[in-house]
Amino acid sequence: MKGIFIVMEGPDGSGKSTQIALLKQYLDEVGCECLITREPGGTAIGEAVRNIILNPDHEEMSDVTEMLLYAASRAQLMSEVIIPALEAGKIVISDRFVDSSIVYQGIARGLGTDTVAAVNRPGIGQYEPDCIFFIDISEEEGIRRKKLQNKLDRMEQESIDFHSMVSRGYREVLSGREEVIHIDGSASVEHIQNQIREELKKRIGKLS
Ligand code: ADP
Numbered sequence: 560m561k562g563i564f565i566v567m568e569g570p571d572g573s574g575k576s577t578q579i580a581l582l583k584q585y586l587d588e589v590g591c592e593c594l595i596t597r598e599p600g601g602t603a604i605g606e607a608v609r610n611i612i613l614n615p616d617h618e619e620m621s622d623v624t625e626m627l628l629y630a631a632s633r634a635q636l637m638s639e640v641i642i643p644a645l646e647a648g649k650i651v652i653s654d655r656f657v658d659s660s661i662v663y664q665g666i667a668r669g670l671g672t673d674t675v676a677a678v679n680r681p682g683i684g685q686y687e688p689d690c691i692f693f694i695d696i697s698e699e700e701g702i703r704r705k706k707l708q709n710k711l712d713r714m715e716q717e718s719i720d721f722h723s724m725v726s727r728g729y730r731e732v733l734s735g736r737e738e739v740i741h742i743d744g745s746a747s748v749e750h751i752q753n754q755i756r757e758e759l760k761k762r763i764g765k766l767s
């Protein structure tokens with residue numbers, strides 16, 4: 560793999576999209592071309608799958624169906640967008656990746672982290688993020704922000720217990736991993752952005 564694969568992870572409302580938009584601005588300013596993508600979605604097929612998964616009318620969706628749909632969207636994104644970009648030497652920034660499935664489906668839905676990892680393996684192959692920014696925030700604060708922002712989707716409408724399992728799940732799954740940078744999501748947008756830029760400069764020498 561020749562490019563750099565950066566992933567933003569964290570509960571709903573933690574500030575991932577906000578930080579990615581600011582990071583893109585910065586990378587453009589310093590002349591680093593980057594590709595931004597999101598999960599579920601990021602391709603025509605993936606966006607169609609996203610609409611199925613997040614539609615609040617789909618109350619009957621089984622947990623296994625949900626896991627497979629996220630994995631399907633991811634497999635398409637890998638083959639159509641992420642792998643070609645990395646092989647062409649680009650910087651790729653993804654709003655969520657497989658750890659979202661490990662936490663939401665493996666832990667919060669209770670399907671098991673090994674099962675979720677195995678289901679996702681064929682779509683991901685040997686590709687792994689070079690660095691993961693984990694924006695850590697309490698479930699109450701994340702959902703409070705989402706409620707202010709727009710109508711809640713099917714996942715956001717889940718109980719506070721579900722979101723609490725997500726918050727705890729993230730801390731468990733992402734702790735102690737060399738590629739993970741743990742960030743306090745309750746800090747200001749500017750403070751978090753500065754932290755992200757400093758970490759990237761350390762990890763990717765060529766950024767000025
Ligand atoms: P995510 O992509 O993780 O769901 P967003 O970036 O969409 O999160 O942010 C959710 C909401 O919270 C938005 O209205 C955004 O303006 C706000 N927000 C983001 N970061 C912060 C922050 N550090 N402090 C306060 N509000 C924030």
Ligand code: TYD
Nearest residue numbers: 570571572598599629655659660663714715
């Ligand atoms: P997203 O649009 O990133 O939501 P938010 O902006 O609120 O963080 O993701 C949509 C929802 O899908 C979100 O609730 C997290 C969930 N999700 C999973 O449950 N599993 C996954 O593998 C992914 C990628 C997302």
